[in-house]
Amino acid sequence: MNMSSGETSTPPEPNPTAETADRLVRALDELAAGLAELEDAATAYQAEYRAALPPTTDALPTYREQVVLEREQLAEAARIIRDRLPVAALTPRGLRWRVPQIPDYILLQARIAGPEDRDYFTTLDANSLRHDDDKKAAPIGPRCGRANNCKSARVYIGSGFTAPSCYRHLDDEEAKAVHKVYDATGRSTVCLGCRAEPGYSCVTNDSRQLVPVNGEWPTLRQFRGISVHTVRLDTFSRS
Ligand SMILES: [Zn+2]
Numbered sequence: 003m004n005m006s007s008g009e010t011s012t013p014p015e016p017n018p019t020a021e022t023a024d025r026l027v028r029a030l031d032e033l034a035a036g037l038a039e040l041e042d043a044a045t046a047y048q049a050e051y052r053a054a055l056p057p058t059t060d061a062l063p064t065y066r067e068q069v070v071l072e073r074e075q076l077a078e079a080a081r082i083i084r085d086r087l088p089v090a091a092l093t094p095r096g097l098r099w100r101v102p103q104i105p106d107y108i109l110l111q112a113r114i115a116g117p118e119d120r121d122y123f124t125t126l127d128a129n130s131l132r133h134d135d136d137k138k139a140a141p142i143g144p145r146c147g148r149a150n151n152c153k154s155a156r157v158y159i160g161s162g163f164t165a166p167s168c169y170r171h172l173d174d175e176e177a178k179a180v181h182k183v184y185d186a187t188g189r190s191t192v193c194l195g196c197r198a199e200p201g202y203s204c205v206t207n208d209s210r211q212l213v214p215v216n217g218e219w220p221t222l223r224q225f226r227g228i229s230v231h232t233v234r235l236d237t238f239s240r241s
């Protein structure tokens with residue numbers, strides 16, 4: 003009320019408790035146990051009754067592995083946040099993340115943190131205050147360099163890595179290797195950017211299905227007829 007002009011209120015220092023994260027981890031444990039029981043019960047029912055399961059019951063057991071994995075990631079990410087361990091301010095592609103992160107990405111950013119990186123809260127606050135100009139300054143990635151110093155970008159293969167050249171200048175062996183990465187990515191991972199399930203191509207014609215990941219809209223990459231979002235390549239390269 004009596005604030006003089008120019009004075010700003012400092013938000014309270016965040017102080018997350020272990021109890022809050024533990025409660026969520028426990029709930030995921032119970033969910034995983036429930037899904038295991040569901041799987042057992044469903045198998046018995048199918049055998050005894052020679053009947054198929056209703057759609058939701060049928061789909062749920064496949065979530066168990068994902069729930070168990072996410073539980074592990076969540077517990078670890080919560081510890082990184084609580085213990086103020088450093089997380090990298092830039093993603094492996096050199097972009098600044100600006101929105102609250104999922105555990106998987108917090109673990110990655112912690113793994114690639116350098117000596118100058120700070121804790122999660124400090125980095126989140128600092129990153130969200132930065133304007134978009136440093137996005138333009140972010141490295142566009144290495145250039146091909148083959149055939150009279152070709153200036154095209156090298157083919158992206160995930161987690162900030164690229165193939166040895168652009169798509170036109172890969173030799174047969176290299177092209178085969180890149181094709182394998184794109185093919186396996188589409189067959190075995192879920193796309194966080196467009197929610198395409200394993201075995202399905204990334205959504206290319208309906209932008210309403212896209213969701214930002216780490217504050218960035220998904221970018222599409224194509225190689226020999228396979229279309230996948232960069233974030234899906236990132237997921238695959240870390241699996
Ligand atoms: Zn080239």
Ligand SMILES: [Zn+2]
Pocket residue numbers: 193194195196197198203204205220230231234
């Ligand atoms: Zn996608």
